Structure formats: structure tokens, C-alpha cells
Amino acid sequence: MPIKHIFTNNMPNNIADKWTFFYTTPPLSPFQVAIVVTNYNRIVINENITLWCGSCLQNQQLFNFAKRITENITLHLKAEFSETDVDIPKMDHFVIPNFVQDGTSKWGLIFHTETNLIYDEQSDSVVRKIEVARLIAHKIAYQWFNNIYNSSSWSYDHFPLHDGLAAYFGEEAIYKNLNYSEIKDFLIVHIQYESLHLDSYFNMNPVEITNSSKFVSLFSFPRYLNVLIVLRMLRIAISDIEFRRAVHMYVHLTFHSTISIDFSSKIRSKSNICYVPSYKFLTWQKYRGYPIVVLRLENYYFGILSQKLSYNLTTDGNWWIFINLKNVIKAPFTLRDDLVCIRPKMSNFIKQDQINWTHNFIVDIEQAGYYRVKYETEGWQTITKYLTSTTGEYNNISAINRAKIVDDAFHLMMEHQLNASIFWNLTQYLSQETNYVAWYPMFKIFEYMSTIFPFSEEEIKFDFKTKFTELLNEPLKTIENNTYRVPNYFIKCLKQEILRWACTLQHQHCVRMAKHTLEEHLENPDKNP
Structure with missing residues (x-):
């Protein structure tokens, strides 16, 4: 990683010497070393950030967002960790088609699959924009947490912890840089949904590494998802100030050390509301x-x-x-x-x-x-009554909580722990819901149940399709009348999802729209291609 080059002409016959000066790196394990030989195009984002890409010059408009967000997130994270005495002086991003990710980056080298960085400003949704930003941000943030890969740190709980910390600060950088108020809520609900559902069917606990041959198994599954949520819980329990103080101290110590550092030892136990020793709180990873x-x-x-x-x-x-x-x-x-x-x-x-x-x-x-x-049943009924009687003004139940209530109710119903009528009564409130984040679990429920859509009511013993179709009636009217109060990018996502499932379920509204569009095309193909 050169700092500068100096040429001198002190040699005989005017032959110039070239002196190259390099940054001094922190202690590194062989795992952190990589050499890249490439003929890719070099795109300078700023003096410290370079993007190497084979097709970026030919399709620059598809990578403009990736370049902007890479620079903004890097600057944000440098400011976040400025007091830790840890600096990443230079970052090279390599964009590789069909790259099989190894789940980690090297110090100063970050590898991306090409498709993960593509974002079309004209046609892609805000959800796609967030996903591109999240994939980039996680890898950049990992630069401050990836110096643990030495033989003394092959502890099975370190890897997901560092992944979770990188995800936490990466996501924070996203919603502070992208100026959409709902992004934070969406990221929280999205991660909670994915992690809880994965944990219902797979073992999300960290893999215990007993030797280096098992190292690759760490990256075969996104085990950091639940750790990210636990870290958020810890931050709330001990306060944001104490959480950042502990993380900053931990980053400073681990980055300049070849021995394993215990993160929980950096947290003041008396800071949390229950006075629970932090090492006990972090045992979430062990069960x-x-x-x-x-x-x-x-x-x-x-x-x-x-x-x-x-x-x-x-x-x-x-x-x-x-x-x-x-x-x-x-x-x-x-x-x-x-x-x-x-x-x-x-x-x-x-x-x-x-x-x-x-x-x-x-x-x-x-x-x-x-x-x-x-x-209890009375509790569910109280929640349902409140949500269905407030006509969209949910002052006491946030969008995150509304999404959580629907998701939990569905899961409990599927596990035969909740009467189905309670779930269906609860979901009726969605007919007046205009928040994409609150709708998100219901769209995932549509996806989950879509495998049975081709079957008849007699075959599945319950008419799910009619229930889902009725749920879309009012939102479709709202879309048709264009009466959403505050148009924004997430409203566009909500409309797209509502129309998508209406058409999948062959809702009459969608059939009418399709018929009208076809008639316009047949009448004037040039004007209505």
C-alpha cells in the first residue's frame, strides 16, 4: 500500500532511482494478505478509495450510486472511529462478475460481486437501493473489525460478533446518509423477520472452530443476523453512549493486538437497567x-x-x-x-x-x-380493536411494532399456538395501513403461502386466496384514486407490491387494469407500446 513515489537522478548516466514508501500495517495474520493481479479499469473515487472494475466504464450509470455510497459510508465510518486511533488509509474495491464470496474482506482490499453493486436510478426501487447500500456498507465497516483472524482468536463467538458489529455500524451509516426517514425502520424489520424465520428452521448459533480446516464454514450462513439484533438490544440496555464507548475501546485494542480481546469486559456492567453482567447478556449466542x-x-x-x-x-x-x-x-x-x-x-x-x-x-x-x-386472547383482541378503530393514526403502536405483531401472530398460528380467527381478524386493519414497513411481513406471508395458490379450496380445506384478495380491496381503491397522503419512495414500493399480489391472485381490479391497458395498446400501438 504505497504512500508515495520519489524519483532521483543521482545515479551515473542519468539513470533515475525510484523510491517507494509504504504505510506501516497493524499486526496481520496470513489470512489477511491477498494479492490481486488484474487488467481492470481503475476508477478513482477519491485519493484514498479506488474502484477496480471490468465493465464499469461501459455502464457507468449503473454504478454511479455504488460509487457515491462507497465514498459517503467510508467518510462516515472514518468519523465514527476517529477516536480509536485506527485508520484505514487506503481502500481498493474490486468488482468481479460471478464472484463466489468468501464472506470477508482483507485489510484495505474489498471484493464485491458485480451484480451486488448495480443500481438503475430510473427503474429500480428504493428497496433495491437499500440492498446495494447494505451490501457495500457491511464490507466497508468490516475493515474496522476484521483484524481478529489470527490463531489466538479462532474462538467461535468472535466471528459472528465482528460480523454483527460491522452490520450494525454499516446499517447506521446507511440511514444517516440516505435521506429517507423509513429506512431505519425497514432495516430493523427486515433483519428481524429474516433472522427469526431462519432461526425457526436452522441453527443460527456460531460454528465452533476447532481447527483451521473448518474456517470456511463460518461464511456459509448469515449467522450475524441474530447477533446484530442482540447488539441493538444491548445498546438500548446500556445506553448509546456506553455502547459506543465500549465498541471504540474494543476496536482500538483488537486492531493493535495479536491476542484475543473479550468484548464484554469493555462494558460497564452497572450501566444496564437490570445490572446484569454483560458476559451473561451476550450468552444469547450460546443457546x-x-x-x-x-x-x-x-x-x-x-x-x-x-x-x-x-x-x-x-x-x-x-x-x-x-x-x-x-x-x-x-x-x-x-x-x-x-x-x-x-x-x-x-x-x-x-x-x-x-x-x-x-x-x-x-x-x-x-x-x-x-x-x-x-x-392472551384478550390481549390480541385489544390490539386488534385498537388498530382497526384508529383509521390510520397509530400513535401508540409504531410501524416496527405493527409489523412485529402481524409476524408473531402468523408464526404462532402456524405453530398451532394461536387461533386462526385471531390472526385473520388482526390483519383486517391492514386495509387502512399505508406504511410499507408495517405491510412488509404480510407481503412475506403472501410469498410463503403462494405455493398453495394453485390448489383449490377443497384441496387445502381453507380459502386462503379469498382472505388475501379481500385484504387487498381497500388498498387497491386507494391506489386507483391516488389518495395516499404523502407520496414517497416507500409508497411506490407499497403500490408495486399491492398490485403484484392482486394480479397474482387474479383480483378483478387487476383484470380490469390489464384489459384496459391491452385495449389502449390495440387502439394505438405507437402511443401505447
């Missing part, structure tokens, strides 16, 4: 599955919060969980919001001086919650 948080009424004055294993609801869970209970129904009396901690294999009693108060509360996940929530 299979995730907890189901159960909120139920014990008597007139006491409610109980408990946790059960996701794969065995008769067994108590092993996690430390920080819970914020939020009062949904403010009238006719006021109940306080409550911040509580559920401990391993222990129930938590919450007291309020009101009768039947429990059913007026939801578990507010805010920005993080690696668990599902199960309410």
Missing part, C-alpha cells in the same frame, strides 16, 4: 433458537412476563431479556409504561393498581427484540 415472551394476567393486580423456548413452549428459556411494556389504551385511565427484565427460568411479576390492566399493554420492541411475543 439454540430464541425465546417466546408470554404476557398474561395473573389476577386483578398482577401480570406475569415469562419466557419459553421457541421450539418447546413448555420449557422456560435461558436468556436475559430487557422488556419495555407500552400502554396502548390510554383512556379511560392512565397506566404507566414499564421497563422490566426477564431472567433465565424465572417469571417477572408486574403490578399495576388497576383491574385487568395487562390486556392494555404490548411488548414494545422499539429498535430491537430477538424474541416473539404471545399474548
